[in-house]
Amino acid sequence: MKLKATVSAIALGLGLAMGGGSAMAEGELHLFNWGNYTAPDLIEAFEKAHGVEVTIDDYDSNEAMLAKVKVGSSGYDVTVPSDYMVKIMIEEGLLLQSNPHEMENFQHIGDAFRSPYWDPKREYSVPWLWGTTGISVNTNFYDVGGAPNDRWSWSIVMDPPEELRGKINMVSEMNDVIAAGLFYLGKDQCNDNRDDLRELNDLLQSAKEHWRTIEYGIIEKLTSLDVYASHNWNGASMRARLQIPEIVYVYPKEGLVGWADNVVILADAPNVENARLFLNFIMAPENAAMMSNFARYANSVDGSEQHMEAAMSDAPEVNAPNGTPTPTFIPPCPREVTELYTKIWNNLLK
Amino acid sequence: MSTSVPETGATAAQSAERRAVRTRWLLVSPAVVIIGCVGILPLSIILLYSLLEPAEYAGVVWTFSPEAWMGLVLERDIFDDTLGLSSAHLTIYTRSILQALFTTVLTLIFGFPTAYFIATRPAKERNIWLFLVTIPFWTNLLIRTFAIMLIVRDEGLVNHALINIGLIEKPLAILYTDVAVAIGLVYAYLPFMVLPLYASMEKLDFRLVEAGYDLYANRRRVLRRVIVPLVKPGVIAGCILVFIPSIGAYVTPRLLGGGKNMMLGNLIANQFGTSRNWPLGSAMALALMGLVMIALVIYVRNVTAAGQKSHG
Incomplete structure (x- = not known):
C-alpha cells in the first residue's frame, strides 16, 4: 500500500515537472485560429521544417478572439483576425510589430494585398486567406x-x-x-x-x-x-x-x-521567434496553397495557383461569376x- | 504533551489549552488559506468589477458606476436612451428558472423509482446498479451532449425511428429548441438525483413499511406517509444538487440551444466574450449566487424546522 502511494506520488511529481517543463520549452507555437480553418498538412509541414510543436485552439468570431486576447497573458503567440479587427488590435496595442514586409517570403505577396488600409506597410500582419x-x-x-x-x-x-x-x-x-x-x-x-x-x-x-x-x-x-x-x-x-x-x-x-484574414503576432507572445518563422512560412506559395486547398478560400500569394487543386480554379465560390x-x-x-x-x-x- | 518543568495545575491547564487552540488553528489554516485564496479573494474581485464601468474592448475602467447592477433588470432603450425593463434579460432569467425547475421535477420523477429499485435489491446487487448509474460520468459531458445532438437531430435516430414506425411524416424539430436543452439537462443531472435519494433510502427501515401495511394502509398511503417523510432529506439534497447546477448550466444550452435559447450561464459568459461587459457579467454572477444562497438558506431552515417538529 505504502509503496504504491509513494510510486504514484513520484509519478505525479514527474508528470507535473515534465508538463511544466515542456510548457517552457523553446520548440512551441500556440496558434489561436477560427475553428476548422487551419490546414492539418500545413501544420505538419511547419512542425517538420522547424522542429516546432504547434498547438491550436479555436474561436468562432473576431469579437470572441479579441475578448480573450485583450485580457492579456492568453498564452497564444499567433492569431488570425479579419481586416477591421487587425486595425482595432493595432490601435489597442495588442500586436507585436514584427515587420513581415522585411521577411524573406514577403516577395510572393500579391500587389493587391501589400498595402491594405488596416496595415498599410504590413508591419504587423501577413495575409492568411480572403x-x-x-x-x-x-x-x-x-x-x-x-x-x-x-x-x-x-x-x-x-x-x-x-x-x-x-x-x-x-x-x-x-x-x-x-x-x-x-x-x-x-x-x-x-x-x-x-x-x-x-x-x-x-x-x-x-x-x-x-x-x-x-x-x-x-x-x-x-x-x-x-x-x-x-x-x-x-x-x-x-x-x-x-x-x-x-x-x-x-x-x-x-x-x-x-473580408481578408491576417496572421498576427501578439504583443505578449511567449514564442516570438517561432511565430516569426510561422509568418514567413505561410507566405511561401506551396504552403499558402495548402491553406487554400483545405479551407477552400483564395490566398494572397502569387505562384500558389500551381500548387492548388483543380477543384479550386473553376469553383464559383472562389471565382465570382459575372x-x-x-x-x-x-x-x-x-x-x-x-x-x-x-x-x-x-x-x-x- | 508532557513537560519536564514542573508547573502548578492552573498554569499547566492554561498552557495546554492555549496549545490546543494553536494546534486547532494550525490544522484549519490550510482550509482557511484555500477558502481565502480561491473563494473569498476572487469573489471580492468580482464584486469590485461589478461596480466599475466596462472598457471599450473588454476589461474595466476604474470609475465607480452602479450601472451594471441596474443593468440586471433595467436597460436603456437602444434608440432613445429611456430606461425600461430589459426584456432580453428577463426572458433569459425566466427561461433559466423554468428549465431548472423542470429539470428538478423530472429528475425526481425518474430518480425516485430508480433509487427505490436499487435500495430494495439484495445488498450484493446494489453495487452493480450504483455502478451502472455512475458509468456516464466516465465520459466528458461535452461528448455526451454531442451524442444527444446526434440522437435528436432532424436526420437523427429518434426522428428516423418515429418516421419508420409511421408516427410522424416530417421530422420533429427538437434540436436547437428549449425541448432539446431540457432533454440534455435531465439526462446530465439525473445521477445527481438518484445518488442522494439512494443514500437515504438505503437507510430506510423497511419494517416501518411493513408496519404501515399491517395497519391497513394502502400502497399510496405508505408511500406518502411512511417512505416520503423518511427519505425527505435525500429528496431535498437531490433537488438542491440538481437545481443549482442546472440554473447555471452552460455547456448543455450552448450546444443544444443553437446560439439562441440562451440560459443564464451563457448570458454571463457572453458578457466576458462578445458583449464585452465585464461589470454586468460580474453583477449577474453575484446576483445568481446570492439568489441561490437565499433559496438554500430558506430551504435548509424549513427542513430543520420540520425535522425538529417530527422528533419533538
Whole structure:
C-alpha cells in the first residue's frame, strides 16, 4: 500500500515537472485560429521544417478572439483576425510589430494585398486567406438557380420563403449579420442613423423567427440537413458543396461583405521567434496553397495557383461569376456605431 | 504533551489549552488559506468589477458606476436612451428558472423509482446498479451532449425511428429548441438525483413499511406517509444538487440551444466574450449566487424546522 502511494506520488511529481517543463520549452507555437480553418498538412509541414510543436485552439468570431486576447497573458503567440479587427488590435496595442514586409517570403505577396488600409506597410500582419460572406442554399429544398439572377438576394434569410423557414443558420458574427441586414434594406454601412437602425432592428427581430440557429459550425449544419440555408463564407460553402453537390453559394444582388484574414503576432507572445518563422512560412506559395486547398478560400500569394487543386480554379465560390456585386470591405465603425450594433446584436441573441 | 518543568495545575491547564487552540488553528489554516485564496479573494474581485464601468474592448475602467447592477433588470432603450425593463434579460432569467425547475421535477420523477429499485435489491446487487448509474460520468459531458445532438437531430435516430414506425411524416424539430436543452439537462443531472435519494433510502427501515401495511394502509398511503417523510432529506439534497447546477448550466444550452435559447450561464459568459461587459457579467454572477444562497438558506431552515417538529 505504502509503496504504491509513494510510486504514484513520484509519478505525479514527474508528470507535473515534465508538463511544466515542456510548457517552457523553446520548440512551441500556440496558434489561436477560427475553428476548422487551419490546414492539418500545413501544420505538419511547419512542425517538420522547424522542429516546432504547434498547438491550436479555436474561436468562432473576431469579437470572441479579441475578448480573450485583450485580457492579456492568453498564452497564444499567433492569431488570425479579419481586416477591421487587425486595425482595432493595432490601435489597442495588442500586436507585436514584427515587420513581415522585411521577411524573406514577403516577395510572393500579391500587389493587391501589400498595402491594405488596416496595415498599410504590413508591419504587423501577413495575409492568411480572403473571401466573401454570402448565403449557402441547398437547392434540393429551395431553387435559387445556379447562376446570378433576381432570387440571389438577402431576402433568402431576411424574409425567407416558406420552404426555408425554420431551416436557416446565421453566422455568429455581429458585423456580418448587421451588414447583411443593412444591405437588404439598402442602407449605408457603419450607420448611426437611428431611424435606419430601428428599421434594421425590426427586420432582424422578425427574421429571427425563421432562423433556427446563429452558430459557427456551418458546414456540418448544412450537410446534416439541420438547416437548408445559411449565411455563410464562400469557402465553407464550397466545402459543403463537395459533400452535397446541390448547395449553391449565392452572391446577394444587394451587395456582400468581403473580408481578408491576417496572421498576427501578439504583443505578449511567449514564442516570438517561432511565430516569426510561422509568418514567413505561410507566405511561401506551396504552403499558402495548402491553406487554400483545405479551407477552400483564395490566398494572397502569387505562384500558389500551381500548387492548388483543380477543384479550386473553376469553383464559383472562389471565382465570382459575372454579374455578381463587388464585395465591400467594411472598415471598423466608429465607437458610437459599434455600441449601437452591440445592443442590437445582444437583443437579437436573447 | 508532557513537560519536564514542573508547573502548578492552573498554569499547566492554561498552557495546554492555549496549545490546543494553536494546534486547532494550525490544522484549519490550510482550509482557511484555500477558502481565502480561491473563494473569498476572487469573489471580492468580482464584486469590485461589478461596480466599475466596462472598457471599450473588454476589461474595466476604474470609475465607480452602479450601472451594471441596474443593468440586471433595467436597460436603456437602444434608440432613445429611456430606461425600461430589459426584456432580453428577463426572458433569459425566466427561461433559466423554468428549465431548472423542470429539470428538478423530472429528475425526481425518474430518480425516485430508480433509487427505490436499487435500495430494495439484495445488498450484493446494489453495487452493480450504483455502478451502472455512475458509468456516464466516465465520459466528458461535452461528448455526451454531442451524442444527444446526434440522437435528436432532424436526420437523427429518434426522428428516423418515429418516421419508420409511421408516427410522424416530417421530422420533429427538437434540436436547437428549449425541448432539446431540457432533454440534455435531465439526462446530465439525473445521477445527481438518484445518488442522494439512494443514500437515504438505503437507510430506510423497511419494517416501518411493513408496519404501515399491517395497519391497513394502502400502497399510496405508505408511500406518502411512511417512505416520503423518511427519505425527505435525500429528496431535498437531490433537488438542491440538481437545481443549482442546472440554473447555471452552460455547456448543455450552448450546444443544444443553437446560439439562441440562451440560459443564464451563457448570458454571463457572453458578457466576458462578445458583449464585452465585464461589470454586468460580474453583477449577474453575484446576483445568481446570492439568489441561490437565499433559496438554500430558506430551504435548509424549513427542513430543520420540520425535522425538529417530527422528533419533538
